[in-house]
Amino acid sequence: MELFLQTLLNGLLIGGVYALVATGLALSLGVVGIVNFAHGEFLMLGAFLSYLLFAFRGMDPLLSLGLAFLAAFLVGALAYQGLIRPVLKAPELNQMLLTFGLSIVLQNLALLLFGADTRVVAPPYQAAALSLGPFFLGAVPLGAFLLSLVFLLALQAFLTRTRLGLAVRAVAQNRLAPGLLGIEAERVYLLAFGLAAALAGVAGVMLSVMLYASPTVGFLFTLKSFAIVALAGLGNLKGVVPAALVLALAEALVSTYVPGGGGWVEAVFFLVLFLALVGRAWRAA
Amino acid sequence: MRKAFGILLLAMAATALAQTQVRVGVLLPLSGPASVSGRAALNGIQLAVEEVNAQGRVRLELVVEDDGADPARAIPTFTKLMTVDRVDIVIGGLSSSVGFALSGPVRQHGALFLVIGSASSVVEQAFEGYPLMFHYHPWDYHNVAAALDFFRHLYQAHGARRVAMLYEDGPFGSAGIQVYRQQLEQMGYQARVEPFKTGSGAFTPILTRLRAFQPDILYWIGYDVDALPIATQTRQVGLRPKLIYGAPPSWPLGFERNPLSQDMVGMTAWLSTVTNPESRRFVEAYRRRFGEVTEEYMAPMGYVIARSLALAVERAGGADKNRIAEALAALRMNTPFGPLAFRPSETGRTRYQGFGAEIWFQFQYIQGTRRPVFPRERAAVPLRYPGEYYLR
Numbered sequence: 001m002e003l004f005l006q007t008l009l010n011g012l013l014i015g016g017v018y019a020l021v022a023t024g025l026a027l028s029l030g031v032v033g034i035v036n037f038a039h040g041e042f043l044m045l046g047a048f049l050s051y052l053l054f055a056f057r058g059m060d061p062l063l064s065l066g067l068a069f070l071a072a073f074l075v076g077a078l079a080y081q082g083l084i085r086p087v088l089k090a091p092e093l094n095q096m097l098l099t100f101g102l103s104i105v106l107q108n109l110a111l112l113l114f115g116a117d118t119r120v121v122a123p124p125y126q127a128a129a130l131s132l133g134p135f136f137l138g139a140v141p142l143g144a145f146l147l148s149l150v151f152l153l154a155l156q157a158f159l160t161r162t163r164l165g166l167a168v169r170a171v172a173q174n175r176l177a178p179g180l181l182g183i184e185a186e187r188v189y190l191l192a193f194g195l196a197a198a199l200a201g202v203a204g205v206m207l208s209v210m211l212y213a214s215p216t217v218g219f220l221f222t223l224k225s226f227a228i229v230a231l232a233g234l235g236n237l238k239g240v241v242p243a244a245l246v247l248a249l250a251e252a253l254v255s256t257y258v259p260g261g262g263g264w265v266e267a268v269f270f271l272v273l274f275l276a277l278v279g280r281a282w283r284a285a
Numbered sequence: 286m287r288k289a290f291g292i293l294l295l296a297m298a299a300t301a302l303a304q305t306q307v308r309v310g311v312l313l314p315l316s317g318p319a320s321v322s323g324r325a326a327l328n329g330i331q332l333a334v335e336e337v338n339a340q341g342r343v344r345l346e347l348v349v350e351d352d353g354a355d356p357a358r359a360i361p362t363f364t365k366l367m368t369v370d371r372v373d374i375v376i377g378g379l380s381s382s383v384g385f386a387l388s389g390p391v392r393q394h395g396a397l398f399l400v401i402g403s404a405s406s407v408v409e410q411a412f413e414g415y416p417l418m419f420h421y422h423p424w425d426y427h428n429v430a431a432a433l434d435f436f437r438h439l440y441q442a443h444g445a446r447r448v449a450m451l452y453e454d455g456p457f458g459s460a461g462i463q464v465y466r467q468q469l470e471q472m473g474y475q476a477r478v479e480p481f482k483t484g485s486g487a488f489t490p491i492l493t494r495l496r497a498f499q500p501d502i503l504y505w506i507g508y509d510v511d512a513l514p515i516a517t518q519t520r521q522v523g524l525r526p527k528l529i530y531g532a533p534p535s536w537p538l539g540f541e542r543n544p545l546s547q548d549m550v551g552m553t554a555w556l557s558t559v560t561n562p563e564s565r566r567f568v569e570a571y572r573r574r575f576g577e578v579t580e581e582y583m584a585p586m587g588y589v590i591a592r593s594l595a596l597a598v599e600r601a602g603g604a605d606k607n608r609i610a611e612a613l614a615a616l617r618m619n620t621p622f623g624p625l626a627f628r629p630s631e632t633g634r635t636r637y638q639g640f641g642a643e644i645w646f647q648f649q650y651i652q653g654t655r656r657p658v659f660p661r662e663r664a665a666v667p668l669r670y671p672g673e674y675y676l677r
Contacts, residue, residue, distance in 0.1 A: 003493065006522075010489045055539070116320045118509040122543035127520040138489070138521030210517070211486040212510050212537060220484060255490030262491045263454040263480035 002134050007256045008249065009135060015248030016145035017203060017210075019241045021221050022228035023152060024199035030235025031172045031192035034084055035092065037099040039225060040218025041106035042072045042197040046204025047213035048110065054121040054208075061121055061209050065147070068201040076197020080190050088189075103222070110215035119213040126209060144206040151202060152241065155195070159237070168192055172235060223266070227273045247272055306344045307604045309594065310366035312377030312387075313401075314354035319380050321535055322583040323354070326379060326401055329587030332574050337595040345595060348372055354379070356386030363387055367394040373606040374399065376590050379583070381405035382456075388412050397606040399590050401583065404428060405460070406632070413634040417610050419627060421590055421639035423554070426631065429461070431645035432532070432552060433468055435659050439502065440472055443670045445527065447475045449500035451491065451515070453483035453507040457534075462506070483507050486514040492522045504530045509537045516545040519674060527671035535581065546650040548672025554644045555582035555621055556655055558665065564621035580655070585621040593618060593625065613637070 021043060028036045046068040053059040053067070083102060087095050128139035159165040170177070171188045200218075207217065228247055232239030247269050254268045255261040311330060314323035327349065334345045348370045352359035359377075366372050367390075374397040378384035384403025388411035391398045400408075400420045404427075412418045439445040448469055452458035462478060469476045477498050479491050488511075495503075503526040505515050512531060519529065530550045540546045557568050557578045567585050572578055597612035598604070614637060617626050622644045627637040647659040649669060658668040 003497075006493050007490060010493065014487070014489075111316065111320075115324075116317065117538040118512075120513045120537045120540060120543055122545070124544075126543075127517045127545055129521040129523065131523070136493075136521060136523045138518065140517070141489075141521070207486075211484075211514050214510060216484070217510075251487065252490050255487060256494050260480050262451070262487070263482060265482050265485050265487050 003256065006135055007252050009137060010141075010256075011249035011252030012245065013137070013141040013145045014252070015245040016148035017141075017206060018221075018224060018228060018248050019244035020148040020151055020206075021200055021203045022225040022232075022244055023155065023237065023240050024196035024203075025222075025225040026229045026232065026235060026237050026240050027192050027199070028196040029229060030237060031168055032080070032084065032189045033088075034193070035096050035099065036193075036196070037096065037222060038079070038103040038106060039196065039200055040220070040222030041103050041110075042076060042200035042218070043204040043207065043221055044106070044110060044213070044215065044218040045072055045075060046201035047208040047217050048114065048119070048204075049201070050205040050208040051119045051121055051213040054123070055119070060123055061205050062123075065202055065205050068205045069198045072201025072204070073194040073198035075201075077190055077194040079197070080193040084193060085186070085189070103219075107215045107219075114213075114215065116215065119208075121208050121213075123209060140206075140209050144210060147206065148203070151199060155199070164188075164191065220266075224269055227269045231273050231276050304341060304344050305598050305601075305603060306346065307374065307594075307598050307609075308346045308348060308370065308372045309591075310363075310370060310372040310375040310377070311347050311349045312352050312359060312363055312366065312375055312383075313349075313379055314383075315349075315351040317353040317355065319354035319534075322402070322581060323351075323379055325579055325581035326583040326587035328571070328575060328579070329584040329589075330376060330591045332570060333588045333591035333595070335574070336570070337592070343595045343598045345591065345598075352377065352379075352383050354383060356382050359383040359386055360390055363390050364394075367396060373397055373604075374594065374609070376401060376587070376594075378403040378408070381408055384408040385411050388415075391415070391418065395606075397610055399594060401586055401590055409630060409632065409634050416636060417606065418635060419610075419613055419637040419639065420630070420635055421586060421625075423640050423642060423644060424630065424638070425460070427640075427642040428552070428645065429465065429468075430642040433472070434642075435552075435647050436469060436474070436502075437472060438659060439528065439670070440474065443527075443668075445501040446473070447477075447498060447500045448502040448504055449477045449479065449495050449498060449526070451479050451481055451488070451503070451505040451507070453511065454480040455483060457508075458483070458506045481507070481511070484510045486511075488514055488518045489522055492518055492524050496522065496524055500524075500526050502526060502528045502530055504532070506532045509533050509535050509540075512537050512540060512549075513543070513545065516543075516549065520545075526674060529672065529674060541650055541653050541655060547652070548649060548669050548674060550647055550649045550658070550668075550672075551655075552645055552647055553582055553655075554640070554646075555585050556580065556648060556657065558654070558656070559621065561619075561621065561623065563619050567621045589620045589622065589625065592620075 025039045028034050049068050049071055050061045050064045053064045087098055125139050130137040159169055167183045167188050171185050228243045232243035250272045251265055251268050254264050313326050314320050338344050350362045376399045378400040379402035381403045385408050397417045402422050404425045406425055452462050466476045466478050597609045600612040601608035614627050625639055629636050630638040646657050646663045648655040649658045656666045658664050
C-alpha cells in the first residue's frame with residue numbers, strides 16, 4: 001500500500017509538469033489551428049536560458065522563470081509572425097512540415113551554439129526532499145508541480161475573466177464570427193501562439209533543474225504533449241490537466257509494478273492514448 | 286648576396302625533398318550526439334599534426350570530414366575520401382555503428398584504417414583477418430574486464446553484496462547486460478537489473494521500488510543526460526546506496542561543479558591529472574594550443590594516433606601504406622595512456638590491437654574534481670566507500 005501511494009504521488013507530481021507543457025500545445029492547436037512540432041524547442045529555449053543565467057550570472061532558476069516566459073513568448077510571437085501566419089491557409093500537411101522543419105532548425109541552432117554537451121544547473125535545493133512519514137517528496141518536483149498549478153490557474157483566469165481571454169476562447173470556438181464582432185483574429189493568434197511558447201519556456205526552466213538542458217530535451221516532451229492533447233480532445237483546454245494526470249499515473253504505475261517497466265515508459269503513453277481513441281471511436285459508432 | 290640566396294633555395298629544396306608528405310583522411314562525428322568526443326579527437330589529431338609538421342621530417346596533410354556518427358553518412362563520405370581526395374590512410378570509426386558500416390568499404394578500397402573508437406566486438410568480427418586495420422581503443426570485453434575487476438575489489442575489500450543495475454534499453458546500454466549480471470552473480474553479488482529510457486528522467490518509480498532491495502551499489506549504464514536525474518532522484522526517494530557507479534560515454538559538462546556529483550564513481554582511460562610524463566606534456570601542449578584543459582580521453586587518443594602515424598611514416602621512409610603499416614606494427618612508444626605496442630586481439634580476429642583493459646581506471650568525483658581511485662597502483666586518493674549520497 002505504501003509503495004502504491006508513493007507511486008501515485010510520483011505520478012501526480014510529474015503530471016503537473018506534463019500538463020503545463022501540453023496546455024501550451026493545446027492553445028496553439030485549439031486557437032491557431034496549427035500542429036506545432038516545434039513546441040518542445042520553446043521548452044529547450046527555456047532550459048538553456050535557465051542554464052546560461054545560472055552559469056554566467058549565478059541566477060537561481062526560480063528567478064529566471066519570468067525571463068524565460070518573456071523570451072519564449074517573444075520567440076513564439078516572432079515565429080508566428082514570420083513563419084506560421086503565411087501558411088495559415090495552406091494545407092495541413094504543409095503546416096506540419098513547416099513546424100517540423102522549424103523544430104530541426106532550432107535544434108541544430110542550439111547544437112551550433114552550445115554543442116551536444118548536456119548542461120546542468122545546480123541550485124542548492126536540487127536534491128532536497130520532504131519526508132512525510134513513509135513518503136518522500138522531491139522538493140523540486142513538488143515545486144514544479146505547484147508552479148505548474150499556479151501558471152495553469154493564471155491562464156484559466158486570463159481566459160475566463162479578461163476581455164482578451166474571452167476573445168481567445170471565442171476564436172477557438174469559431175473562426176469567422178468573432179471577426180464580425182470586431183475581434184482581430186490575427187492578434188489573437190499571435191497572442192495564443194506566444195502564450196503557448198511561453199508556457200513551454202517556463203516548463204523548460206523547471207526541467208533544467210529536474211533533468212538537464214540539451215538541444216534535444218524538448219523532443220520527448222513534444223511527443224508526450226501530443227499524446228495528452230489527443231487524449232484530452234483536440235483543442236479542449238479543460239481536458240488537458242486530467243489527461244496529463246492519467247498518462248503520468250499510468251507511466252508511474254507501469255514503471256513500478258511491471259517487471260522491466262522502465263523501458264515501457266514511452267510505450268505506456270501511446271498505449272493509453274490508443275485505447276482511449278479506440279474507445280472513443282467505439283462509443284461514437 | 287645572390288650566392289647566399291641560391292644556397293638558401295637549395296637548402297629549402299633539399300628539405301622539401303627529404304620530407305615525406307602524406308595525405309590523411311579524418312572521419313569523425315563533428316556534429317550530432319557524439320560530437321563532443323569527435324571534436325575532442327580532432328583537436329588531438331590537429332595538435333599532433335602541427336607538432337609533427339613543425340619538426341619538418343614528415344608532413345601530414347589532413348582532409349577532415351564529418352560522419353555525424355551516422356553510418357548512412359559515413360559510407361559516402363569515406364568513398365569520397367578514397368576516390369576524390371585520393372587518401373590511402375583514414376583515421377576514424379569513433380562510434381561502433383560507423384566502424385561496423387565501414388568494414389566493407391575499407392576492405393573494398395584497401396585503406397589503411399586507424400580506428401579511434403568502435404569498442405563493440407561486432408566491429409572486431411567485421412574486420413576479421415583484414416591486414417590494414419589498426420584498432421587503438423580497447424574492445425568492449427576489455428571494458429567489462431576492467432569494470433568487473435573493480436566490482437571484485439568492492440566485494441572483497443568493502444563487503445558490497447547487492448548491486449542494482451539500471452541500463453538504458455538501447456544498443457549501448459543493453460549490449461551484454463545479462464552476461465554482465467551473470468558474471469556479477471558468479472562473483473557472489475545479488476543483482477537486480479532494470480531497464481530505462483535514456484533522457485526520460487523517469488527514475489523515481491524504479492528507484493522507489495529498489496528501496497526494498499537496498500542495493501550497496503547503484504550501477505547505471507546510460508548517457509550523460511541520465512547522470513543528474515539519477516543523482517537527484519536517488520536522494521529524493523530516500524535510496525541510500527553505498528556507491529553510485531556510472532558508465533556513460535561522457536559526463537555532463539561541468540558536472541564536477543554540481544555538489545550532487547560528489548562521490549559518484551565512473552571509468553575512464555585518461556584524466557588531465559594523470560601524472561605520466563607524456564600525459565603532462567600533452568596537457569601542456571593542449572592548453573597552449575586551445576587555451577583550455579580537456580577531460581575528454583578522445584583528445585589524447587587522437588593525438589596518439591596521429592603521432593604514431595607520423596613516426597611510422599618516418600620509419601617507412603615513404604608514403605606507401607603497406608610499408609607504413611609494417612612500421613606501425615613494429616612500433617613501440619610511450620603515450621598519455623601508457624606504453625603502446627600492437628598485438629593480435631584477444632580473440633585473434635584482428636592483428637593489430639593497441640590498448641587493452643590496462644588503460645582503464647576508476648575515478649571518483651571528489652570536491653569538484655575527478656580523482657583516480659582504482660586500481661590501487663594508479664589511485665591518487667583512496668576510494669570513498671561508502672559515499673555520502675544521503676541528504677545532508
